[in-house]
Amino acid sequence: MVDANVIIINELKAFLEDxxxxxxxxxxxxxxxxxxxxxxxxxxKRIVGILLNMPKRSLSIEVREFLDSIMVEExxxxxxxxxxxxxxxxxxxxxxxxxxxxxxxxxYGDNVKRWRxxxxxxxxxxxxYLMEKEDVIEHFGTQDNQHVSVPMARLMQIYDVLNDxxxxxxxxxxxxxxxSIMNTKINILPERSITLFDRGYPSFALIYMLxxxxxERFFVMRCRKDFNKEVEKFFKSEQKDIITEFPxxxxxxxxxxxxxxxxxxxxxxxxxxxxxxLPCGQIEVLITNLLDEKEFSIEDLSYLYSLRWPIETCYGKxxxxxxxxxxxxxxVICIEQDYHANIFVANIQSLIEKQxxxxxxxxxxxxxxxxKINRNVSWAALKNNIFKLxxxxxxxxxxxxxxxxxxxxxxxxxxxxKFERKKKTKRMNGKYQTLTNYKRAI
Numbered sequence: 001m002v003d004a005n006v007i008i009i010n011e012l013k014a015f016l017e018d019x020x021x022x023x024x025x026x027x028x029x030x031x032x033x034x035x036x037x038x039x040x041x042x043x044x045k046r047i048v049g050i051l052l053n054m055p056k057r058s059l060s061i062e063v064r065e066f067l068d069s070i071m072v073e074e075x076x077x078x079x080x081x082x083x084x085x086x087x088x089x090x091x092x093x094x095x096x097x098x099x100x101x102x103x104x105x106x107x108y109g110d111n112v113k114r115w116r117x118x119x120x121x122x123x124x125x126x127x128x129y130l131m132e133k134e135d136v137i138e139h140f141g142t143q144d145n146q147h148v149s150v151p152m153a154r155l156m157q158i159y160d161v162l163n164d165x166x167x168x169x170x171x172x173x174x175x176x177x178x179x180s181i182m183n184t185k186i187n188i189l190p191e192r193s194i195t196l197f198d199r200g201y202p203s204f205a206l207i208y209m210l211x212x213x214x215x216e217r218f219f220v221m222r223c224r225k226d227f228n229k230e231v232e233k234f235f236k237s238e239q240k241d242i243i244t245e246f247p248x249x250x251x252x253x254x255x256x257x258x259x260x261x262x263x264x265x266x267x268x269x270x271x272x273x274x275x276x277x278l279p280c281g282q283i284e285v286l287i288t289n290l291l292d293e294k295e296f297s298i299e300d301l302s303y304l305y306s307l308r309w310p311i312e313t314c315y316g317k318x319x320x321x322x323x324x325x326x327x328x329x330x331x332v333i334c335i336e337q338d339y340h341a342n343i344f345v346a347n348i349q350s351l352i353e354k355q356x357x358x359x360x361x362x363x364x365x366x367x368x369x370x371x372k373i374n375r376n377v378s379w380a381a382l383k384n385n386i387f388k389l390x391x392x393x394x395x396x397x398x399x400x401x402x403x404x405x406x407x408x409x410x411x412x413x414x415x416x417x418k419f420e421r422k423k424k425t426k427r428m429n430g431k432y433q434t435l436t437n438y439k440r441a442i
Contacts (some may be wrong), residue, residue: 002399006396006399007103008103009389009390009395011103012100013395016096016390028091029091029095031087031089035087036088041076042084046067047087048088049390050063050081050085051085051088051341053387054323054345054383055328056440060078063076063078064076070387070388085329086333094340097166100348101167104163113163114162118192119162119190119193120193120194121160121190121193121196122161122197122307122308123195123311124157124159124312125157127143127154127155127174128153129151129325130153131330135332136151140153152174155170155171156172156178156181157169157314157315158185161196161311163350164350165350166346171340178201179201182201182206183206183259186206186217193218194219195218195219196308197219198222199222199223199284202224202227202287204246204251205255205259207246207287208248208252208263208269209259211289218288218289219289220288221288222287223285223286227285231285231287234273235275235283241274242272243271243273244273245270245271246269246271248263248266270291271289272288272289272291273285275298276305314346318342318346321379323442348382349382352402353375353378353406355406356373359407360410370412371411372411372412373410373411379441380442381402381409382402383442
C-alpha cells in the first residue's frame with residue numbers, strides 16, 4: 001500500500017507544481033492572470049498548505065504554526081492570509097481530489113475492494129450550519145420555520161463504501177434538493193458500479209436516466225411504500241420479488257425534457273421490486289435494475305442495501321471529528337475552500353489508514369476483538385504533517401511516519417453494538433458543535 005500511496009502523492013505533487021509554475025494552468029484555478037505571479041511569503045503552495053492543515057482555531061495561530069512547521073521565519077498576519085486566499089478558486093481542491101480518486105483506482109488495481117467485480121457507491125446528502133453573514137445567506141439561503149431562519153448549506157457526496165473514498169462531493173444552496181442535484185451527476189458514476197440510494201431519491205426521472213445512459217448504471221433504491229401505485233400494490237401483496245413497469249409521471253416528463261431526453265406519455269421504465277426485512281423487523285421495498293433473480297437474489301439485494309450505512313458514518317466522521325462545519329472564514333469562498341480541502345484531507349487520511357491494514361490484521365489475531373485506527377486521534381497526526389507530503393522529494397518517509405502515528409492509537413471493534421438513533425435539537429449558538437462524545441483532536 002505504501003508504494004501505491006507514494007505514486008499517488010507524487011501525481012498530486014506534480015498537479016500542484018504544474019498549477020504553481022504554469023501561468024496558463026494557474027489561471028484556471030485563480031481569478032486573475034496576475035494572481036500568485038509574484039514571489040511572496042504566502043505563495044500559492046503555502047495557501048494550499050494552510051487550508052489543508054484544517055485551520056479550526058484562530059487564524060493568527062494557525063498561520064503562525066503552519067509556517068513554523070515548514071521552517072519559514074517571516075511573520076504573516078491573518079489579514080494577509082485572508083487576502084491571498086481570496087485569489088484561489090475552490091475548484092482547485094475539487095480538481096485535486098479528482099486526481100487523487102483517479103490515481104487511487106489506477107494504483108491500487110487488484111487491491112481495490114469490489115463486490116462481485118462492482119464498485120459500490122452510496123449517495124447521500126447532509127446539511128451544514130453556517131454563520132449569519134449577508135453574503136453567505138444570499139448565496140446559500142436559510143432553513144426557515146415559524147420560529148427561526150437558520151443559514152444553511154446542502155452537502156452532497158458519492159462515496160465508495162468498501163474503500164472509504166469520497167469519489168465526489170460538493171456544497172450547494174440549501175434550497176437545491178438532493179434529488180435534483182443527483183439528476184445532474186449520473187455521469188460521475190462508473191460504468192461497472194452499483195449505486196445505493198436511500199428513500200429520498202427514487203423518482204421516475206432519476207431511474208430513467210440511470211437506465212438510459214450509453215452504458216446502464218446499476219442501482220438499488222429504498223423507496224416509500226406509497227411511492228406509486230405499482231409499489232403500493234406490491235407492498236400489500238404476498239409477493240416478495242417482481243419485475244414490473246412504471247408509467248411516466250408528469251413531473252418525470254418535465255424533468256427529463258429539461259435534461260434533453262425525448263419521452264412521451266407512453267414511456268415506461270422496467271424495474272424490479274423486492275421486499276426486504278430490516279434488522280429492526282420492518283419490511284421495506286427496494287427498487288433496482290438488477291433484474292437477474294439468479295445472479296442477484298433477494299438476500300443479495302438486502303445485503304447490498306445494508307452496505308449503504310458507511311456514508312452515514314462518513315458524515316459523522318467529517319462533522320464530529322474533522323469538524324467540517326468549523327469554517328476558517330466568514331465568506332462564501334472561504335466556506336467552499338474549507339469544504340473541498342476537508343474532503344481532500346479525508347481521502348488522504350483514508351489512504352494512509354490503508355497502509356495499516358496488515359498491522360491491524362496481525363494485532364487482531366492475538367486479541368479478543370478486531371482492531372481499527374482511532375480516527376479521531378489520526379486527524380491530530382495529520383495536523384502540521386499533511387502538507388509535508390507535498391514538500392518532500394520522496395514522500396515515503398512522511399507516509400511511514402504518519403502510519404506509525406496512526407498505529408499508535410488503535411481501538412477495538414466490538415461487534416453487535418447498536419445504539420438507537422435519536423433526533424436531537426441542534427444548538428443555535430457556539431461555533432463548535434458535536435452530537436457525540438468525541439473530544440476535539442484538531
